[in-house]
Amino acid sequence: MNTYRIAVISGDGIGPEIVTQAWKVLEAAQKKFGFVLERTDVLLGGASIDAHGEPLTKEALETARSCDAVLMGSIGGDAATSPWYKLPAHLRPEAGLLAIRKGLGLFANLRPAWLYEELREACPLRGDIRCAGFDMLIMRELTGGLYFGERYTRIENGLRTAVDTLVYNENEIRRIAVKAFEVARKRRGEVVSVDKANVLDSSRLWRAVVEEVSADFPDIRLSHMLVDNCAMQLVRDPSRFDVILTENMFGDILSDEASMITGSIGMLPSASLNETRFGLYEPSHGSAPDIAGQDIANPLATILSAAMMLRYSLDQDKAAEAVEHAVRQVLRDGYRTEDIWSDGTEKVGTARMGDLVAERV
Numbered sequence: 173m174n175t176y177r178i179a180v181i182s183g184d185g186i187g188p189e190i191v192t193q194a195w196k197v198l199e200a201a202q203k204k205f206g207f208v209l210e211r212t213d214v215l216l217g218g219a220s221i222d223a224h225g226e227p228l229t230k231e232a233l234e235t236a237r238s239c240d241a242v243l244m245g246s247i248g249g250d251a252a253t254s255p256w257y258k259l260p261a262h263l264r265p266e267a268g269l270l271a272i273r274k275g276l277g278l279f280a281n282l283r284p285a286w287l288y289e290e291l292r293e294a295c296p297l298r299g300d301i302r303c304a305g306f307d308m309l310i311m312r313e314l315t316g317g318l319y320f321g322e323r324y325t326r327i328e329n330g331l332r333t334a335v336d337t338l339v340y341n342e343n344e345i346r347r348i349a350v351k352a353f354e355v356a357r358k359r360r361g362e363v364v365s366v367d368k369a370n371v372l373d374s375s376r377l378w379r380a381v382v383e384e385v386s387a388d389f390p391d392i393r394l395s396h397m398l399v400d401n402c403a404m405q406l407v408r409d410p411s412r413f414d415v416i417l418t419e420n421m422f423g424d425i426l427s428d429e430a431s432m433i434t435g436s437i438g439m440l441p442s443a444s445l446n447e448t449r450f451g452l453y454e455p456s457h458g459s460a461p462d463i464a465g466q467d468i469a470n471p472l473a474t475i476l477s478a479a480m481m482l483r484y485s486l487d488q489d490k491a492a493e494a495v496e497h498a499v500r501q502v503l504r505d506g507y508r509t510e511d512i513w514s515d516g517t518e519k520v521g522t523a524r525m526g527d528l529v530a531e532r533v
């Protein structure tokens with residue numbers, strides 16, 4: 173029987189509640205499909221600061237690295253009130269997240285955004301736009317660019333001056349482009365590469381390298397789009413996108429926009445992969461400290477992240493499909509958490525939603 177070691181990061185805020193539900197669903201899946209998941213808990217973010225005084229310890233990183241995949245809730249607190257945000261930047265929760273992504277070599281972030289038939293009303297776009305539906309995947313570069321370049325703040329000519337540096341080399345661009353083309357091959361065969369090549373040198377190199385990679389994928393249609401235009405097209409005609417390939421900061425912003433037009437951020441999973449099968453799987457949303465501990469958080473994004481883990485890291489495609497099908501069935505049966513509730517559907521809490529999905533796997 174296949175046995176997999178899973179590092180589980182419950183995290184902060186609603187993290188522990190939603191991870192509990194995802195694990196419940198994974199237990200149902202392993203029973204049904206005959207594999208074994210061994211769970212190892214790992215601390216990250218605020219929980220690690222409280223226990224060890226830093227957001228990610230070397231030991232935690234090593235433990236995560238030794239596993240087959242990482243399943244995560246989310247980390248961080250309310251920046252206005254949490255003591256974690258009085259610490260220097262490198263000791264705050266988010267520094268742990270950047271460090272684990274870098275430490276595990278997770279350079280490719282996959283964020284699907286699709287419109288469920290049952291949740292169409294939640295989409296904030298005009299009726300004629302949402303009627304066309306959409307099903308896209310944003311492939312965001314995760315370990316380079318502006319968030320990892322040299323930065324400083326100092327006094328220059330008597331003025332406080334801050335500098336951030338946006339750096340990409342061709343290898344960093346090539347490996348994410350290859351992933352995007354490979355993923356497009358399993359989808360509808362289209363890649364839109366998003367950049368700001370009319371202004372930035374890093375974008376001009378991005379565009380050139382993506383063109384080079386596309387020569388090895390003659391079956392995939394490639395086009396380029398400027399990031400400001402892409403931000404517009406996402407709300408004007410989201411149905412035109414299949415795979416959107418973009419750099420770190422553009423991807424950060426565009427993937428949040430894409431998740432908002434689904435109308436249900438609590439529904440969207442994500443995967444971060446390295447060059448092997450290893451990946452870290454987490455919901456697209458944050459730790460929602462405003463609703464933590466109230467049994468009202470939507471656990472479906474985390475459950476769907478667990479499904480992505482079954483597919484991409486564990487090669488358990490049938491189990492992944494069963495989980496995704498179970499989620500769709502729960503929606504069809506009319507159950508909703510508060511964030512996606514509408515008249516005529518039954519409101520359920522976080523734990524009950526986990527039970528309902530697990531029962532249907």
Ligand code: NAD
Nearest residue numbers: 246247248249250438457458459460461462463469470511
């Ligand atoms: P957020 O996604 O946590 O919350 C935004 C809004 O969406 C809130 O009103 C929240 O209640 C709601 N929401 C989010 N997830 C939900 C769910 N599953 N069910 C129901 N409602 C949900 O974003 P934020 O408020 O900007 O950030 C809060 C904290 O999360 C911050 O510390 C931030 O740094 C952190 N964060 C962490 C990650 C991560 O762990 N990868 C990602 C984004 C933000």
